[in-house]
Amino acid sequence: MKTFNLSKDLQEVSRVGLGCMRIDSLSSDRVHAIIETALENGINFFDHADIYGGGKSEEVFGKALTPSLRGKMYIQTKCGIRPGISFDFSKKHIIESVDGSLKRLGTDHVDSLLLHRPDALMEPEEVAEAFDELTKAGKVNTFGVSNQNPMQMELLNSYCDNRIKIDQIQMSVAHCPTIDAGINVNIHSDAGCDRDGGILEYSRLKRITLQAWSPFQYGMFEGVFIGSDKYPKLNETLTRLAKKYDVTENAVAVAWLLRHPAGIQVIVGTTGLEHIRGICKAPGVELTREEWYELYLSAGKILP
Template sequence: MRRIELPAAGLSASQLVLGMMRIKDKTDQQIRELYDLARAAGVDFLDHADIYGATPHQCERRFAEAVKLSSTEREGVLIQSKVGIVTDGPFYDFSYEHIITEVEESLRSLQTDYLDLLLLHRPDPLVEPAEVAWAFDELQAAGKVRHFGVSNHTVGQIELLRTAVTQPLVVNQMQLSLVHAPILTEGAQANTLGQAGPVTPGGGDIVEYCRRHGITLQAWSPYQSPTGVFLDNPDYPELNTVLTRLAREHEVTPVGIATAWLTRHPAELQVVLGTTQGSRVEEAAAGSQVRLSRREWYELLRAAGHRLP
């Protein structure tokens, strides 16, 4: 498993992240087997959120009940959770009270004394940066959260938080896959006659911004398209033809090549796997070690339907 540095935190971590959003209906044995296979493949980074599950914190509780991390095991992994989405609204809440309350419940549910990272899940238009800073300072001082970050945030939203938050923002988790790649492709369309405007206003330079500020990008839904997973999807025949050929040439699977396309980017991003299949984790781990050529990377980009000037 290839490892990367999270420069804003001074941490070393696996380039793949095991996402735990789909484990609510799995047995203890299935969850433990998934965790064990991921660890055997070199994954040491786990992604949670307070909203994962049919009820708040359900997946965090299921993970803790099934895996029962020993103190040694806990020290060997990085656990990340997210707050800020209120599912019975639906709305968003970055208030001091909500952040503190949800983190306390995450710690109880995960049966741990601390989170390695806490992310603000989706932007709250009513955010008061001073309240976020107050919560972050208190959680850090108490040793309950070691590092902080965001998810789905634009440059402007991050800059607003930085007017009050003193801790480095270590991570920005964004949706990114071969098919859904506006944060990578919009910049390539700059100054092109007849091109439509950005589909992610304010987000077109988020990759460059994060690279400049040492913020690690995490790619969620790395195999998704508007019509579901793009692997073996009849809506993407050209892409799957190229994925299959490159998989054969590099002796991995199409999952591995789709992963390698992401890990090839010089931003040194992490790939968040939402699968509950241990074999899929192993395929992605093998692919993360493949170094695609520039020609192969752009061939996949075009095969996924992205136009280049």
Template sequence: MKTITVARGPQEAAAIILGCMRMPALSVSEAATIIQTALDCGVNFFDNATAYGNGEAETRFGQAFAQSGNKRDDVFIQSKVGLCFERNEFDWTKENILSSVDDSLHRMKLDYLDSVLLHRPDLIFEPEQVAEAFDTLEKSGKVRYFGVSNVPPMQLELLKKYVKQPLIFNQLQLSLEQSQLIDQSLYLNNKTTDMSIDRDNGILDYCRLHDITIQAWSPLQYGMFEGSFIDHPNFPELNQALQEIGDKYGISKAAAAIAWILRHPANMQAIVGTMNPEHLADVCTAANVKLTHHEWYHLYLAAGKYLP
């Protein structure tokens, strides 16, 4: 498995992360199997959130990890806090951050989390409270590293004014079909296409400038949660191009789509959410391939983009 060095963070983080959002659908033994499959493939990085199944994903992960018999120190376990769907609000208050981490540790039967991310912006967050919460979590040993999810540059700047700890991760949506992180600069000042609209405030380049590792979520999805573009009849040209790349390297179309993300010089991680062991082993082969400059553009243009 390809690993990356995270600035001011872990030195050998797997390039592919197993996302645990769908884990509540599995039995404990099935979840233990997917965890073991991930580890066998070199994926030692697991992403969770308090909002996934309203805590059920963390509970199932904790039960399954204990059953798997693996050592805690051999894995990197991350969770996210701040989404409170039961209250219909996002909450970055000190009280909620601290209680959410405690709940996560209890559900997963852990003494500490390797990283905690703030999960989508609280629209009325007070950075001083976030800073106090992070200080408490760091001093207590409950959290080693910190980051954010779906947070734009100026809110990161505001956080950094108060938070002492480095913010080393930002989870952002990216796939061949949902590539707005990349598109806007290509179509800059072009009134003939909506792809010139800046929807991300330059967050990709901001993260690269400030040594924040991007974790790409929904790497095989089109729309927000509409489904996978792999073998979808609406994306014939893209699937043909993925097949060509897959045939060349002996990997599947899905793995080729993940390889496209891993080829980007931002040195991103890709979060895959499959709970199927065979599919997980298949997409992990993406880490064995480095696409050429030409192949990266070939896939990008096959996804419906064009060079102005």
């Protein structure tokens, strides 16, 4: 498993992280097995959110933790969504959310905290105050956002001493509008529509880590493309390359994201132990330029 520095002076983390949204219904023993399997195969990064399973995902993860395991891992969580009510980046909500996450996870700090989706009513001064308080209390080491564009991050960073180091966005070979827009610049087509303000280029300029969520989905929770009859050509290409590199189709799909020079970290949400083992081989796959574009085209994309 390849690693990198998520931000200055922090421990190295795995290029592939494990998303914990779907563990809320699992037993502590099963979650412990998932954690052990991930660590044994090089994954030391675990991604949470206070809303996953209504907090149950953090809780069951915390019950499966031991002090020795906690010392081997990097834990990230997210806050800011009040389901069915609002987005909320108020100081009060951020601090209360972090305290709740820490209690459920059974730890005294999280390594990173992301603001989960943009809050239209955000007051950056309040966010900065919350970050300051959480940092001074030793409860959060680094900060980031989820699904934000460059100007939203610029606004936050202007008040938060450039502490936004992560942006988590949805991305896969079948769902990559940020890549589509870059390829189809100045062209009258839907693919050329810039929906994120050039986040790929911005993240590289500002040294902000992009995290890709739902790397096997073709839409927002619409389904996975691997094995789907909606993507026969893509699956044919995935299978051929999987055989060539002696890995799974899932590993090839992750390798496609890792191949991008933006240094994307991929967050996978699988709970299957064999799937985890297979995906962990992805960083060892070095797709050629031709193979990367072949996968892109196989997903139904076009080159102008």
